[in-house]
Amino acid sequence: MKPQRDISWWYWLATTVLIASGLTGYAYCYYSAMALTAVQVIHFSVKEISLSAFPVQVRVAYLALLFLGQWAPMSWI
Numbered sequence: 001m002k003p004q005r006d007i008s009w010w011y012w013l014a015t016t017v018l019i020a021s022g023l024t025g026y027a028y029c030y031y032s033a034m035a036l037t038a039v040q041v042i043h044f045s046v047k048e049i050s051l052s053a054f055p056v057q058v059r060v061a062y063l064a065l066l067f068l069g070q071w072a073p074m075s076w077i
Helices: 006-024 028-048 054-068
Strands: none
Touching: 006 028, 028 054
């Protein structure tokens, strides 16, 4: 029997694919990854009913890193 994967696993898989595509030269994929991460923040903040819940904090921090990585001096992120 295959284990059931929850929605967060699929979110992270899609985000990873988008970032990998961005590394191959499709710059718009970074923006798509940021948009998907913003959707995750909204989804998990509604699900957890709090912005201070750990799953929401992780996604907010990840979104901040994605935004920070778009700034030229911080592109190493």
